Amino acid sequence: MVDASIPMSAARASFLDVWLARVWRLYPIFVMLAVWEAIAHSGLISPLLLPTIEKVAQEFWQMVVSGDLVFHGSITLQRALIGFASAIVAGIIIGTALARVKIISRILEPVFIFGYPIPKISLYPIFIFIFGFGDMSKIVLVFLECLYPITIQSMYGMRNAERVLVWAAQNAGSSNARLFWRVLVPSAAPAIFAGIRIALPISMIVTIITELIGESRGLGYVVAFASASFEPARAMAAFVAIAAIGFCFDRSLNWLRQKVIYWQADAPSLT
Amino acid sequence: MSDQTANLEQVMPEAKTAFGDQRGIGILVPLAILVGWELCGQFGLLPRYIVAPSKIIATWWEMLSSGELIGHVGSSMFRQSLGLLFGASCGTIIGVLAGMFGPIGRFYEPLVSLIYPVPKVAILPLIFAWFGLGDLSKIVVMTISIFFPTYIAAYHGAKSVNKIHLWTAQNVGAGKARLIRQVVIPSALPDIFNGLRIGLALSFVLMVTTELVVSTKGLGYVIARAEENLRFDRMYAAILTIAILGFCADRLLLKIREYFLVGQLMSKDRGHG
Amino acid sequence: MSQSARIVPISSGISRPPQTTSEPLLRVESLTKTFDRKGTRVIALDNFNLNVDDGEFVAIVGPSGCGKSTFLHMLGGFESVDGGTMSLNGQKVTRPGPDRGMLFQEYALYPWRTVLGNVMWPLEVQNIPQTERTEIADKFISLVGLTHFKNHYPNELSGGMKQRVALARLLALNPKILLMDEPFGALDAQNRELLQEELERIWDTSRKTVLFVTHDIDEAIYLADRIIVFTARPGRIKADIRIDLARPRAMEIKKSPAYTEYRNHIWDLLREEVLRAREEYAS
Numbered sequence: 037m038v039d040a041s042i043p044m045s046a047a048r049a050s051f052l053d054v055w056l057a058r059v060w061r062l063y064p065i066f067v068m069l070a071v072w073e074a075i076a077h078s079g080l081i082s083p084l085l086l087p088t089i090e091k092v093a094q095e096f097w098q099m100v101v102s103g104d105l106v107f108h109g110s111i112t113l114q115r116a117l118i119g120f121a122s123a124i125v126a127g128i129i130i131g132t133a134l135a136r137v138k139i140i141s142r143i144l145e146p147v148f149i150f151g152y153p154i155p156k157i158s159l160y161p162i163f164i165f166i167f168g169f170g171d172m173s174k175i176v177l178v179f180l181e182c183l184y185p186i187t188i189q190s191m192y193g194m195r196n197a198e199r200v201l202v203w204a205a206q207n208a209g210s211s212n213a214r215l216f217w218r219v220l221v222p223s224a225a226p227a228i229f230a231g232i233r234i235a236l237p238i239s240m241i242v243t244i245i246t247e248l249i250g251e252s253r254g255l256g257y258v259v260a261f262a263s264a265s266f267e268p269a270r271a272m273a274a275f276v277a278i279a280a281i282g283f284c285f286d287r288s289l290n291w292l293r294q295k296v297i298y299w300q301a302d303a304p305s306l307t
Numbered sequence: 308m309s310d311q312t313a314n315l316e317q318v319m320p321e322a323k324t325a326f327g328d329q330r331g332i333g334i335l336v337p338l339a340i341l342v343g344w345e346l347c348g349q350f351g352l353l354p355r356y357i358v359a360p361s362k363i364i365a366t367w368w369e370m371l372s373s374g375e376l377i378g379h380v381g382s383s384m385f386r387q388s389l390g391l392l393f394g395a396s397c398g399t400i401i402g403v404l405a406g407m408f409g410p411i412g413r414f415y416e417p418l419v420s421l422i423y424p425v426p427k428v429a430i431l432p433l434i435f436a437w438f439g440l441g442d443l444s445k446i447v448v449m450t451i452s453i454f455f456p457t458y459i460a461a462y463h464g465a466k467s468v469n470k471i472h473l474w475t476a477q478n479v480g481a482g483k484a485r486l487i488r489q490v491v492i493p494s495a496l497p498d499i500f501n502g503l504r505i506g507l508a509l510s511f512v513l514m515v516t517t518e519l520v521v522s523t524k525g526l527g528y529v530i531a532r533a534e535e536n537l538r539f540d541r542m543y544a545a546i547l548t549i550a551i552l553g554f555c556a557d558r559l560l561l562k563i564r565e566y567f568l569v570g571q572l573m574s575k576d577r578g579h580g
Numbered sequence: 581m582s583q584s585a586r587i588v589p590i591s592s593g594i595s596r597p598p599q600t601t602s603e604p605l606l607r608v609e610s611l612t613k614t615f616d617r618k619g620t621r622v623i624a625l626d627n628f629n630l631n632v633d634d635g636e637f638v639a640i641v642g643p644s645g646c647g648k649s650t651f652l653h654m655l656g657g658f659e660s661v662d663g664g665t666m667s668l669n670g671q672k673v674t675r676p677g678p679d680r681g682m683l684f685q686e687y688a689l690y691p692w693r694t695v696l697g698n699v700m701w702p703l704e705v706q707n708i709p710q711t712e713r714t715e716i717a718d719k720f721i722s723l724v725g726l727t728h729f730k731n732h733y734p735n736e737l738s739g740g741m742k743q744r745v746a747l748a749r750l751l752a753l754n755p756k757i758l759l760m761d762e763p764f765g766a767l768d769a770q771n772r773e774l775l776q777e778e779l780e781r782i783w784d785t786s787r788k789t790v791l792f793v794t795h796d797i798d799e800a801i802y803l804a805d806r807i808i809v810f811t812a813r814p815g816r817i818k819a820d821i822r823i824d825l826a827r828p829r830a831m832e833i834k835k836s837p838a839y840t841e842y843r844n845h846i847w848d849l850l851r852e853e854v855l856r857a858r859e860e861y862a863s
Contacts, residue, residue, distance in 0.1 A: 142336065157516055161534035477657070493692040
């Protein structure tokens with residue numbers, strides 16, 4: 037009766053099979069691209085509105101060669117990342133203060149709780165007036181939009197540290213500093229990451245929006261300018277670059293999350 | 308049985324007063340800031356781009372009583388609510404179906420995970436080229452953007468229905484239609500509401516954004532024009548209106564959520580016995 | 581060994597209930613179940629046979645992981661069958677159905693429905709008219725003593741009350757056989773005893789066929805007419821024991837010598853299996 041478990045005799049899937057299965061999973065993307073290509077070639081829709089995929093690829097390549105892509109891309113990236121990074125720092129500090137310092141929470145909490153559903157983008161014209169048309173007004177707006185989710189999630193995370201964990205640490209005689217770094221920070225980490233995860237796409241969205249509204253640099257500007265001058269292929273090429281940045285942001289954050297919060301299973305996600 | 312009744316009574320008020328305290332003091336500090344702001348305005352200490360609260364309220368009242376504001380609110384909310392309606396209903400319905408039926412889920416999965424992290428608002432200029440500068444383009448952009456968060460929330464909700472709940476329904480002999488209507492949707496509802504809340508916030512952001520880019524009417528238009536004419540009072544009046552609308556819509560959604568999730572929002576399992 | 585206890589040790593793995601003349605209500609023949617765990621095939625049930633007569637209260641005990649819950653889930657139609665057959669009333673079991681009502685350890689109440697709504701739900705599915713529905717539901721809610729709470733939501737109730745609601749719902753479904761999967765396993769000791777008493781009382785009046793999976797020997801002896809002891813994995817029948825204790829049974833019966841006799845015997849059987857399972861685990 038010792039051998040209740042016998043090894044699976046069924047063949048282990050080969051490396052190639054695994055990859056084929058992965059590619060096969062992506063079939064809807066190819067379907068969509070094929071539909072696009074078919075419509076573009078059929079001549080039903082003017083190429084001024086719907087260019088073929090080759091044309092878009094060609095434009096993309098041209099932007100790479102001419103250096104436009106790197107130029108505009110780096111500007112967009114810079115704005116998004118500076119705003120986002122400073123929001124992380126400020127958000128975690130403010131969130132922690134809201135959770136642990138009573139006075140601050142009484143003063144600031146209403147600002148964050150009630151201000152949350154209000155679109156901060158409506159303040160953009162005022163920022164333009166204060167900071168000018170350049171990078172600063174955009175970075176400030178990105179910062180402000182990203183600040184809210186990160187602050188609120190950090191606050192909840194720091195507040196909801198499990199009482200038992202805190203008691204256990206106090207019982208073991210740990211100092212306050214130790215308690216903070218070894219117990220509160222790790223137990224708040226998943227919530228903080230949740231806030232960062234909400235904020236990351238917002239940083240790109242807000243950057244693009246500000247570039248659409250009034251600017252002469254950045255990928256958002258390229259899309260707006262190319263569309264206005266009826267060069268949809270170029271607009272789409274710029275959109276592909278924006279999409280790639282957004283996608284890479286998301287992936288790198290997921291990767292980072294698994295490294296930092298290794299003890300928790302991945303948050304619900306589609307992939 | 309009597310100890311259980313007592314237990315129940317102890318539990319109930321706790322749930323009701325969880326948010327009750329410290330609100331009074333929370334109001335005092337912003338009030339002080341407001342008074343200081345007003346006083347600075349009265350003494351002319353504010354830079355041009357910051358307007359005293361009394362002036363904002365006066366302009367706001369003027370715009371409201373002249374009927375001008377109502378027109379802009381109507382125009383903005385018309386687009387916002389249609390975009391939200393289309394985006395959220397497509398996202399929720401397809402999300403639930405994708406969570407229930409494997410092939411649908413497998414079809415949307417790569418598309419959604421590819422497009423979800425992309426800032427979709429960037430295609431706004433292309434949409435303008437396709438559908439013109441009017442309402443339609445704006446509604447289309449909102450629909451596309453709102454589809455994704457609501458889809459993901461509904462998909463996740465329908466996917467993570469408690470297995471035991473499904474078994475119970477099968478055990479009783481419930482058919483597929485009843486299963487979806489009476490088990491899958493109710494248990495996905497908390498997730499669906501989370502998605503709707505994100506979608507609602509997004510719809511307001513896009514409402515303002517699309518109007519700041521191109522518009523002839525609406526609150527974003529008021530802001531853009533006021534900026535050109537340096538009428539900061541009108542600008543703040545419009546921002547105030549957007550803030551009120553955004554806040555009230557969010558609270559309304561939370562109220563609706565409370566109504567629908569009455570059983571699910573109650574204090575979770577109070578231990579055993 | 582007390583004379584009244586008729587213990588049938590089983591070596592072949594085939595149970596022989598005393599009355600084999602009439603067709604049993606439930607007939608399980610050479611049932612097999614395997615599943616994959618990290619690339620190795622684990623045999624949960626191996627050539628498992630069982631007959632249950634109409635009106636019998638059968639408890640299944642065994643070491644954890646012996647496949648007793650899996651068996652119940654298969655009989656419920658929720659898990660696939662890898663070999664063998666099960667038939668209820670001569671009809672083959674292939675999928676879930678209202679003739680086999682299930683009571684889960686996790687209560688499985690719908691949190692969006694009130695107590696009344698939960699109990700009415702099976703009647704709703706069976707398209708029973710509204711007035712009749714309420715009447716039947718009210719009857720079973722009062723049977724489990726929750727009339728005061730019928731408009732409450734499950735999340736307002738304690739674990740013991742929730743399981744009472746689930747029991748009322750199960751009775752409202754009115755199945756041919758009741759399948760109970762460690763129904764009181766999540767409750768504290770006091771509530772478990774209360775619910776055992778209540779179940780005994782209710783069962784005594786209705787005499788429905790019950791298959792009751794538990795790891796609690798006392799619970800099994802107190803409630804059942806017959807106890808099936810499972811071996812460690814793969815699950816087979818180690819012993820099929822008839823419990824001849826008079827009904828209705830009060831809690832005091834747990835102090836009687838006959839009861840102690842049963843308890844010691846089953847305890848020895850289980851101990852052997854638990855030790856064997858542990859040995860296997862270590863190797």
